Every structure is written in C-alpha cells, then in structure tokens.
Amino acid sequence: MQAVLPSSTGVIDGGVVALAADTTFDELRWVRRAQQADSSAFEKLYRANVDRVYGLCLRMTGNRSEAEDCTQDAFIQAWNSLDKFRGDSAFGTWMHRVAVNVVLGRMRKSRREQDRIRAVSEVAPVRQTIADDGELRDLEGAINELPSGARHVFVLHAVYGYSHGETGDMLGIAEGTSKAQLNRARRLLKQQLEAEEK
C-alpha cells in the first residue's frame, strides 16, 4: 500500500530527497529507477497515472482514439525526458504538463491536416462523451463543442482546477487570455445547455 505523504523529506537510494505533495515514496523510487532506464519501473508509473492522463487527454481532445494516441505519446515523451523531472512537483502533475503539450502539439499538426482535408470536403470531428450521469453527459457534450482555445482553458481551469497562471503557462497564453477564454467558454456553454433544455 502506498502512503501519500505531505511535502516532506525521505530517503531514496541512500540520499535524502524532498517529496512534493501527493508524491509517494514508491513513486519517487520508480522515477529514480526509470531514470536509469528501468522500463519495469516506468510501467509502474504508467499504471499509477494512466487513468488521470487519459482522462485529461480525453477531455481536451473529445475523442477516444485521439486520447489514446495522446496518452501513449505522452508516456513515450515522458520516458525520453525523464532526466528533466527533478521531483519539484508530483510525477502526476508533471505528466499532466507533458500530456497537455502532446495534445496541443498533435492538435496543431492535425489542424494543418484538417485544413487540407476541409479544402476538399467538410469533415466534422467525431465527439464522444463518457460521463454516465445525464447532466454531466450534457455538459461534457457541450464542452466538446467549444472552440479548442476555450475548451482547453475550461478543461484545465474548471475541470482540473489549475489556476489561470498555470493554465496560461501550460497552454502558452497570457493569464488574461486564459480568463477571457474561460468567460467565453462559460457564455457558450450557457447558450448551448439552455438551448438543449428547450
């Protein structure tokens, strides 16, 4: 059983290390081993974090297969840049950032491809919802219909609770832009949900 520790210190591999909030000793030990190219330790990190990473990718892309690809890419990128993870934040938080970057990178690329495809025929992206609850399903469907800029801000800020500063940092936009996008998202969601009620 993993004990979730508050921000404190611990001993890993004979050295005293600082543990970020929500980081477990096991997790940090896996990170250390994975940093030494131990793929079995990285698999443990994957198992412990995949649902959160996949959930984020799914909210941001609104598409299961795209979310799966993003999740795979995110873990591959994390493996390749594990040496940059210093343990200042929890591994899950770091993975979130990696995943956001992967989603944005893939969307930029697919946008270019979609622009090319749309020149031939109008193709609407397939949206899928995952929530069981009816109200949540409606909200999820409405979020998926948001323009990508507003959707990303809404997902990171309103769903995952990142501050506007953190959201702007992850998305590469100003804090003020994040706030403006959130207001836009609220307005559009309101219109959409009210229209569905009628």
Place this chain on the structure above:
Amino acid sequence: MNGKDDRKFDDDLLERAAKLAAPVAPERDLWPGIEQAITVPRKPRRSAWNGAWAQAAAVILLVGGSSGLTYLTMSGARNAVVPTAAEAPVLVFEQASANFGSQYTLGPDFQDARSDLVEKFEQRIENLSPEARVEVLANIETIRKAIDDINRALSREPDNVLLQELLINTYRDELSMMIEVDGITGAAMRRGDI
C-alpha cells in the same frame, strides 16, 4: 436572466465541471505500444567529437613530427655520420595504408615512389648517430600513427575535406622526413597522386 442567476449558473457549472476530473481508464491497455516504443534500441548518436578529436590529435602529432624533423635536420647537419651498432628499436616499415578514407586510394605512382624512398631510408638510417636514429624513428612513428588516426577518421567522414588535406600533408611530412634522411630531393606528393 439577471446577475444572480448568472452567478448560480457559474457555480453550478464549476461544480459539475469539477466532477469531470475523475480518472478515466482507457478501453485498451496502452502499455504494450509504449513499451515497444521505449525499448527499441536507441540509434547511437554519431558524435562529432570523435572526428574532431581525431583531427586535433592528428594536428598535435603533426606539429610534434614537424618539430622533430626540424630538430633532426639541424642536429643531423652538425653530427658526423658514424656507423654504430643498432641500439634503437627496430623500425618495421609496413606498406602505407592504401586507404584514403573509404572512398580514395593512393595512386600507384605515389606508392612506387614511396616504396623506393622507404627502401633507401632503411639503408641510410643505419648511418645516423644513435641519438639521431632514435629521434627519427620516434618521429616517423608519430607521423605514421597520425596517418592511421586520420585514415580512421576519414573512414567515418569520407567527405571531410579538412581531413583529406590533413592526410595529404601528413604523407608529405613522412616523405619529407625520409627525403631529409636520405638526402634525396624531389619526389613530392601532390593531390593528383591520389
């Protein structure tokens, strides 16, 4: 809808949105694909350092060789030629590497000229003083090691013009040293000999 309703809607929206943060398990196990990607042997990076190191080493060796040659020339002129018993290490002359990088070979004219020169050099070196002979052998060995090093670097970077020039110059140094010892003039190597 008034401001109060707006605030209620916002609060309700945020409350519902926060519930969407729950982890979601993917429908299939994504690990096999990730494992395959991360366990593929990484293509070894071709380091520019090796080539640069070989070049730097060759330059250092050449400078050393040239200095030795100068010293030999100057001291050889002062020393009388006295035949002595061989105390210096035996110099084994191997055929010069026929490779010039991986794409070039030494021309037959150069090979012939060099073989003649090596033969004469072997004869004349016995006439040098023991100190001069040791010095010459050490320098010629240094130059030949430089030739090998440059050849190895060229096999990795066959199109490196700097290395090609360096190899030609090193062969020239070798010839010059043998010519100095043998007292032969002429027979210089040119790029056209390759």
